[in-house]
Amino acid sequence: MDFKRNIVITGGAGFIGSHVVRLFVKKYPDYRIINLDCLTYAGNLANLKDVENEPNYVFVKADICDYEEVRKVMAYYSVDGIIHLAAESHVDRSIVDPFTFARTNVMGTLTLLQAAREAWEPQGWEGKRFYHISTDEVYGARELTHPEGIEPPYSTVASGEHHLAYGEKFFTEDLKYQPHSPYSAAKASSDHFVRAYHDTYGMPTIVTNCSNNYGPYQFPEKLIPLFINNIRNRKPLPVYGKGENVRDWLFVEDHARAIDLIFHKGAVAETYNIGGFNEWKNIDLIKILIKTTDRLLGRAEGEDIDLITYVTDRKGHDLRYAIDSSKLRDQLGWEPSLQFEEGIEKTVKWYLDNQDWLDNVTSGEYVKYYEQMYK
Secondary structure, eight states, X not given: OOOSEXXXXXXXXXXXXXXXXXXXXXXXXXXXXXXXXXOOTTOOGGGGTTTTTOTTEEEEEOOTTOHHHHHHHHHHTTOOEEEEOOOOOOHHHHHHOHHHHIXXXXXXXXHHHHHHHHHHGGGOSTTOEEEEEEEGGGGOXXXXXXXXXXXXXXXXXXXXXXXEESOSOOBOXXXXXXXXXXXXXXXXXXXXXXXXXXXXXXXXXXXXXXXXXXXXXXXXXXXXXXXXXXXXXXXXXXXETTSOOEEEEEEHHHHHHHHHHHHHHSOTTOEEEEOOSBEEXXXXXXXXXXXXXXHHTTSOTTTTGGGEEEXXXXXTOOSBOOBXXXXXXXXXXXXXXXXXXXXXXXXXXXXXXXXXXXXXXXXXXXXXXXXXXXX
């Protein structure tokens, strides 16, 4: 079968990547989607059971740092587009092991860029696209400020009429990078390499910086699935510091929609911020999770509030992330589709309805299976 496009999605067995793969496979039957994933602890092919037998879906187990293997994939499938999501992304892990983050996030991105350049440059850049997904953490942190006499959170028109905010300043695309963790430093470096390949070689590139994602299939070391699972099992809910840190939350399917839109309609060499217009203090988010999970488990709302356990704050813990998505809204017409409470309800229900998936991931059994399958 001849395909209109041949697109590699790196990290397609991970949390965000699996949602992007699913969207593209189902929405574009005339595209061949090549899911290139190393299947580390965060990669799980069970995330894609519903599309694994589709005729336009291909899985390739490969390390993005393996230059020869990436070159083979580019040539064999006549790849004309790359959507690059593969990355080490957990800040706590980066503090313990920064070398792994530098290898995957920096050298892995550089490997993909160079393999794409080698495949595309001789035939010309027309019809090619390298789309790099980054994070809001590269910008550092924003201040907790508010208009005199108005206590946050409050609505602001700075980034849309319904932006729930804890401050008057936001991350905009022209903001100077100020990464504060090994993770964000590695992502910042990879962003610079992507832009350098456009400026030096003319490669058609795009970079997006996104806020915190939540939703189904997220690896349960992240806050929301971890806490849902702990509430279910009545285990402690470890909260850094006093839980005052603020994050902007976006439902993962809305992020996938944004990626689809930007890949097809975004301008070459542009940067777009993607956010939920939706800031929450960690402690307030956790209280909503407890109430929602308790209710869906048939318990009294808030029954498990005493599971909250305050622990020593993380090193270099940024106080507030606040994405301004107005450029993406104004230029391409994207907005989040779900209100936060609706997204949380949907997310908690998914994890409670898919306890086999959650138990399999927390046990690590899936990793052993892939190690045997792909020896």
